[in-house]
Amino acid sequence: MINSVPPAAIFIIGAFLIPFLRGRLKSAYMLLLPVLAFINLHNMPKGKSCIVKFLDYNLILARVDNLSLVFGYIFILITFIAVLYALHVKDDRQHIASFCYAGGALGVTFTGDLLSLYVFWEILAVGSVVLVCAQKTKEPHSAAFRYFLWHFVGGIILLAGIILYVHTRGTNEFSYIGLSDPASYLIFVGFCLNAVVFPLHAWLPDAYPRATVTGAVFMSALTTKSAVYILARTFPGADILIWAGAFMTCFPIFYAVIENDMRGVLAYSLINQVGFMICGIGIGTPLAINGVTAHAFCHIIYKALLFMSVGSVLHMTGKIKATDLGGLYKTMPFTAICCIIGAASISGIPLTSGFISKSMTLSAVGMEHLPVIWFMLYFASAGVFHHAGIKVPYFTFFSDDSGIRTKEPPFNMCLAMGIAAFLCIFLGVYPQPLYSILPYPVDYVPYTAFHVVGMLELLMFGALAFTLLILSGYYPAELRAINLDTDWFVRLPGRGVVWLCNHTLNAIRSMTQALFSKEVLSVAKISKHPYIFLELFWNLIQGKRVSYQEFMDRPYNDNFYRIPIGLGACLAIVFLFVYGVIFI
């Protein structure tokens, strides 16, 4: 019986029971939901199920296969960890949004048709918007609005593509699409916006650093990786993605080096990591798709771990900028260790989860003999160690002592970080459980002496460069500043659009409003004083010169105008009498 529940339903429906529960029961319930979702998913039969007929189309709410299953498992796992991390939050709105958001991601993962894909896609967007604007200050509100606009535009492009696709191809099946006709290009652009493909990436470093401490953990895991899954399903082997992905791995690391906000650094490194996945999708061979899937799986855990550890610092100190932090390892050693484990994983240091996953994509690039891409990805691998691997822990927990004295975050946050850190190491040491659930059979050995030594050399000598540059003072100082990104091309013309609307459309609106409110006012006056027209008319007949305005301003005098009630009664009797005479 339980097999018939679509994976997304448990989260989305379950979310709305949260406000009715209190205290420990609520915590237990929220932790139980991902467990239930996992059991449900584990028992689901492979293939398509939960088919609903809607108009002339079949909506497939559960399509379970090797690819969707891996993403489903990791989305549920990270929801469990992120919910545990967020248990102390008192705001039910955030909890509901988080579960709807995770439900949207699961829906996108398991849907088998384009129409329900679109619906879940929008649920995903709305859930995440709430997590950005749940911060009760002005700045996140405007960031949330921009985030919403980006996804609204992306959603509309996707919808246009889907409608055109269903119309031209006569099917709403969500499977391999491939770049061929205008419909497929529109769908591609819609997906690429969520997958932060350059130049459609600017929403991410704008919104993620402004989300709530706990919301950012969900966001780091769900939106981009569900888009990666979708691209892996619909556009594997699209050559353009190889170059787009390789570019995505490189350009954000420059931004990350000069970014002051620690969650901003993590946001840019997220784009860099998704770049590896996008590149792998572009290659599209079984090894590359395995690499993409394994990388997404591990990336979700270590990126969430990094957002959790840096978020803990923000939660405890209220500060997140590199210029304000430093020396926190003294009072937050556990958080510092978790952050270092996350940083080691994202860098792909051997014995961590990043090494056993990212190296698959790198090998796939080598096997396809793409030298330029190879150089770009290895440059990015060294770069990611540089900014996410060293910069984030160094400037937060080490560096010069900022004088901040705090303590470790609440127990639930520590436990969530501990679980994620354990998984990073566990998968790095023992990758077989992950390899066994990948979409294609795995014939890949990560731990060869050549791989390990090569990667260690790349990273350690990158670290040497960092050390020498810091000591010599060449390393760019952390500054209180922002860095322009591609959204500049939207935000500045956007002001022009607002100005134009304000001076044309808004002017017409305010003119019309002024005109009508004047008329409404005079009608209101007349209804208050209906005799006034009779009086005006009577005065005109008598030839008296009177001003209209004077009459309008004359107050209604109760005693003067009131008609005795007897007059009305008398008229009624007369009317009845006439009526009787005529009809009886």
Next chain:
Amino acid sequence: MKKRKKELTFLDSTKNRTRVRNYFYISLLILLIIDLFVHKHGHFSWETVPVFFAVYGFISCVSLIFIAKALRLLVKRKEDYYD
């Protein structure tokens, strides 16, 4: 005062910092020595060149920093730029 005692102060002393750095440099040296004895089987010819990855990692990170510094000249704005 009691709390201050609990703090970790290992990296406060310059001596310890230097010691950590020296261990790091020694590990780099060991890594280079190991590299010479590892059997190499890359997809590209340059992967088999001794200490290639070390040189590439170092050059990458140095160029990353200088390009980032140049980028900063182009894109840096005040924090209230968009307000």
